[in-house]
Amino acid sequence: MTRPDTIRKELSKRLLSRLSTWRDAAGWRIAFSGGLDSTVLLHLLADLAQHHRLPPLSAVHVHHGLQAVAASWPGHCRQMCQILGVPFQVIEVQVRPGASLEQAARDARYAAFDEVLLPGEVLLAAQHRDDQAETLMFRLLRGAGVKGLAAMPAQRVLGRGHLFRPLLDEPRALLEAYAKEQGLSWIEDPSNKDTRFSRNYLRNHVLPMLTARWPQAIASFNRSAAHLAEAQGLLDELALQDLAQAEIPCPWPWLNVPSLELAPLEALSDARQRNALRHWLGPLTRLPDSDHWAGWNSLRDAGPDGRPIWRLADGQLHRAEGRIWWLSGIWLKDVAGSQHWSMASQPLHLPGNGMLEILGEIPRGGLHVHYRQGGEVLDVPDRGRRDLKRLLNEKGVPVFLRGRLPLLYRGEQLLAVANLPGLDADPRGDWRLHWQPPTNDHSLR
Template sequence: MGQSPIDLPSWLLLNLEPWRHATHWRIAFSGGLDSTVLLHLLVTLAKNESLPALSAIHIHHGLQAAADAWPQHCQAVCDAWGVPLQVQRVRVQPGASLERAARDARYTVFSSLTQTNEVLLTGQHRDDQAETLLFRLLRGAGVRGLGGMPSQRPVGQGVLVRPLLDVGRAELERYAQAHQLRWIEDPSNQDQHFSRNFLRQRIMPALTERWPQAQASLSRTAAHLREAQGLLDELARIDLAQAETAHEFDWLGVPSLALAPLAALSAARQRNALSHWLEPLTRLPDTDHWSGWTHLRDAAQDAAPVWRLADGELHRGAGRLWWLSGDWLQAPVIGGEWQAPASALRLPGNGRVMFSGQPPQGPLRIAYRQGGEVLRLADRGHRDLKRLLNERAVPGFLRGRLPLLFRGDELLAVANLAGLDGDTHGDWKLHWQPTDEDLGLR
């Protein structure tokens, strides 16, 4: 695009064509230059084009005194342009990175507000993309990170779109001045304590003085890296197809992979496939933390290794990898007897159990394995429960969660394990639904 002016309204309309049939366009409106130009462009287009309903969202972080006046400014702008405005106050959690904490708070609100068939529009531009690439490069990011900000991605139940990523800040300033727009200048943007401000004020000017097209080149590099990441994602899907095999514990609803197909890949392909698989489940580990994967993969056959990640744990058992989070990481708690076995019994943090057929006579209770339990089998006599679980290759993480049915001190059944889950005559079976979701029973 270079430095030549472009017809921003027409260019924006073409860029947003795929989302013309959305029910709602929400604009993230900070009141700064970028979002002010974006909102003005959309209001102008709406006068002559049939666009989805427009509204604006202003996030008040409450991080500086000057920000208290910004909602009033945004309200005045939106009133003048006939755009409904929603002001959301957020509490930014303290932490090492104030920038990241503010962003997380902002996008939590965006996710909660964006519904099905709705689009959230944000004003990041080409200069922002160049800064993002440089910032992540200096932090040692991989290909995924160096791809910068995507032009679109899911948010909430809808989609986030950044329609100005190919437009430079200078182009937005020219438009704003030509239309006599007023915008907020955030005082914190001058604070070079923040890494992005340092890059913007000290590094980028030096780069563009020597290489005038530096920002456009960096943005183009980010696009190349996003394309490379797309190829890596395709390779990951090919590799994962060999590991996402059906197994006898599918009913658990726990994400899992067969270990052998992954272990047969090169180390780089293992990391690529696992990163792709883990990305929707957890924040990905940094380079140093990937040693946890090596330990998990190479642990002895009789070991029960665990790789702890930001939002859960990866376990190994029964020849598979298992992703556990939430209740799966908490020890289940059981209280009292099963007073009404004709009805399902909810287990705190562990779904529910129920009978098919006529329940056995009581008093009945559900408990969990403590060690030393013995189950009587019609054709084999009394057998140690540990040995029975070994025979069925029950993963280690599951053994302490399987509901056990007792009558007094007598173990009658183990939920969901064929041959162990009911009486010898088939009059009843004990079923376990591990979560409150309807995952189906086997």
């Protein structure tokens, strides 16, 4: 039988080795639920901090309030942290109702961690080898692709910092042995036995049956997840190579809307197209499963006069002027109306549409700003009066942008169209109309 001090020394040594990459982090925050796994991680780190120079330690407990019994958990966690001398913080969250309570609680928890992490800090989570096997099985049953079957990554970006799982290669049995030998107490969540939840069913029924027949099942699942993670890494590298061919700057450098040139994507096989788009759209929106990509095919194959749109969970993909454009948030809301610009020497804030300013000598007369309604004409130097729609066609302005371009009027006369060379200034060059479009945080997250 392994001696208690041997378990502690072995775990501490492996933990310190895995954390070596993060020794210069601004701080280590421990995701502390009070359960077995996070209790062991907290105890190990507090012990290591007594003998090694580590980043500042602190613990974060997310209180969901989903069970009456959970009301006592923050107090238990606070007492444990006081004993170990680790600063402690409780964050209360509201779990949005939905089809999956498990997923909703997880989303709320990681959103809280995302908010609390400061630049350069690392959130240390205590998921272990059994959790990884469980995740792989759960995602396999849901028909996940390579990325999903890679299960939980050991590390990833989270908010302004990083998430790291230093116990992912350790079996739960070893963590429980450590906790018992060290005399630790932890919270037993009664909901973990509720097999109406899919993960609990796998944990309490399926995995024990599999390991009874194949004792190495959990280790094998983890090995498969590692192989799939490596395969996903190769797919990511391929996506970056393919996207590099499509990331040709758009003609409007002031337009802060993510976009790609379509032709290089069309030259790829269907599988490589989907791989590249998953990589590009992943930070922008939740993606459909493999059975619901018909929207991409329709957008890609639309005729040159078409205006196809692929509607996704968090926004829309538009096709215009040989490019695809990602629109979400404020870019999906129409702008309308007019504004008098009595103080044209000052920037004009456009509701839901950024800011407008005149650079140079301010033109005389009562100025006001409109948006396109149709039928507008503009005097163009050396060309005379021209229909605005035709001018926008000549400039190759995407359809989604045309209704947002601010138009400067003096009385009934259209003087300029913001940001379009040749249309945004007076003929003598005394002034120019400059528009700063709205920043769409959802498109740039």
